[in-house]
Amino acid sequence: MRIFVIDTEYLTWNNINSIKNPLQRKKNEPPEIIQIFVKEIFTKFKNEKLIFIKPLHYKTYPHRISKLTSIKKLFLDTSGISFRLAYLDLYKLFPKNSLIISNGDESNIIEINIHLNKIKKKIKKLYFLDFNLLIKKHKLFEKYKKKIFITNNQIKNTLKIKNIISHDAQNDVNILIKCIKKISIKKKVIFKYRNFFKTYYL
DSSP states (O other): OOEEEEEEEEOOOOHHHHHHOTTSOOTTOOOOEEEEEEEEESSSSOOEEEEEBOOOSOSSOOHHHHHHHOOOHHHHHHHOBOHHHHHHHHHHHSOTTOEEEESSOHHHHHHHHHHHTTOOOOOOEEEEEEHHHHHTTSGGGGGGTTOSOOOHHHHHHHTTOOSOOSSSHHHHHHHHHHHHHHTTOOHHHHGGGGGGOEEEEO
C-alpha cells in the first residue's frame, strides 16, 4: 500500500467578519478548495503534486484568506485550474487502495467540492487516516491529550520547526512529514491503525 500526505487550503469566513459585514458571506457558501498539495512518503522517488484552483462559486473572496494563506484572487484567476481538472489530477495520482494521511477532514472537503462542481466520480477506492491518531499518544504532544485536534501550528511549535509558514498546503504537508520523521513513525506503525482507516471513493 502506497502512502501519501495531503493538505488543502479553502475559502472560509470567520464569525467576526460575518458579524461586521453580514453581506460578505451567505451561510450556504461552501468551502471551495483553492490549493492542494500531495506528497508520497516512504519512497525514494519524488512523487508530489501542487495544484492551485480557481474558485467559481463564492460570492465574495474573503480578505482573511489572502491574509492567512497569501493566495490572492488575482493569482488564482490567472494561474488556477478548474476543480474538475484538479479532480482528474488527483485521480491519476493516487493508485487504487492508497492510504492518504491528512490533519483535518480533507476527504469531506474534497467530497463537498466534487458535489459543488457536479462531477461524476470515476470511483477509485482509497483510504484516509487522521494524522492526530498517529501523534496523540506521543510524549511530545502530552499537553494536547485533552484536545480533540492538534493543529499544524501546534505541531510546528512543539517540534520547534522554524522558517516554515503555516496555512500553505505545501508547507503544512512538509510540517507533517517532518513530524513523522522526528518521532520516527514507521510504515508498520501506521498499519497498526488500520481499524481507523476511512474508506473513500474518488
